[in-house]
Amino acid sequence: MKVLVGCETSGIARRAFEALGHDVWSCDIEPAEDGSNRHIRCDIRDGILNEGWDLLAVMHPPCTRLCRSGRRWMSGPGKWTQPKLLPKGRTLEDMLREFELGVDVFTTCWKAPIDRVAIENPEMNDLAKDRMPADLPRPQMVHPFWFGEPAYKNTGWYLRGLPQLVETNRLPEPTRDSGEWKAWNKIHRMPPGPDRARLRSRSFPGMMEAAAKQWSGWANLREVAA
Template sequence: MTAYLRSISRRADIKVLIGCETSGQMRRAFLDQGFDAWSCDLLPADDATNRHIQGDIRDVIGMEWDLLCVMHPPCTRLCNSGLRWLIDPPKNPPRDATPAEIAAWPDLDKQQRLAIMWNHLDQGAALFSDCWNAPIPHRAIENPVMHPHAKTRIKNFQPAAQTVQPWHFGNPAFKATSFYLNDLPPLVATNRLTPPKPGTPDHKRWSAVHRCPPGADRWKIRSATYPGIAAAAAQQWGDHIERQAA
């Protein structure tokens, strides 16, 4: 019992910042493990918690955190699937366009639209770079596999340490999730399921995130953190940090 109480006390002193998260999934997982966890995003928290900082994560990463988990940084311009828009810009303005860009988009030519897309790439890479090089000892950033233009824009870039699937952690779903890690171990699968065969009804259900129809909340559905991954991260990375702090 004494050892358990000491462990709880140590964890309460470990400050965890979950960046670019509104769902609270990862924040709650670390809170459940006894850590002093907070989330931060430009948007308000979905669960109306008082442990959410609404604002730019770069304004708070210098506040002496022990662990930084950036779960959903704007990745559309960084990932391989977005590379095509740097060659042939979309007909409609992208979701992350500013009001001024949206208003001007119909009258812009291809080169002007491309200039906006490349500017968004620079902004996304700058955010990732600032988080990756944050003055925090333990860091994890979720992001899909990046294209070469993104990699060259990130200071001290290193390849992703691992790519996991929700079904590695007991959630019946397909969604490749890559983690870029600094002084954190790769996650170990906790409840590996057997994926259904392509073409079966179960395979379609597991692929729901990729089959999500267009809509205002599509981005939020596609970026959601699965509870199994959140629980594994809180336990495994939390244990690692606690051992380091002991």
């Protein structure tokens, strides 16, 4: 298959599909961390979606203003009322600009002329849902520990033309408040810093290996049946 992995710099998802022999490329406005020559620096909205891909996996589109945890910065009670607080040093205009960017990237990818689409994004707040395409389903919510990764991270997958992920190596959960449990929550407990957003959004290899195998297998079965 010809696979595009959008909004990824780590190469984790790209390498998972590449290991299965697919013609896979990643793209982002930033360079690839691994220096791969199969990474295209571009805005995913600038035409690359029209280049005949069989599967699009969008890993980390801008979601800070779309997710439920970010709603308090967008509006007070009701919808689009003045928020009580804003992040330090930011204006409401900043929040609205980032919200519009997130909506535009997400909807552009969802509407792409590609049969199979998977977009990784948290469950959205009501303001974002109001701007989404009518055919957008509820996300499938999964955790890394379903796929052998000792970590909690409630990860949403919005899927079109693809099956929901099936857990492959579910780890037993640690006792709440134990040292191991705190380690599993390291993403949520990560302190502020310049790399916090990038590190928090990073893919887990176990989950992406499962996704590549399951979605590839599904696509192959559909092609054989056709």
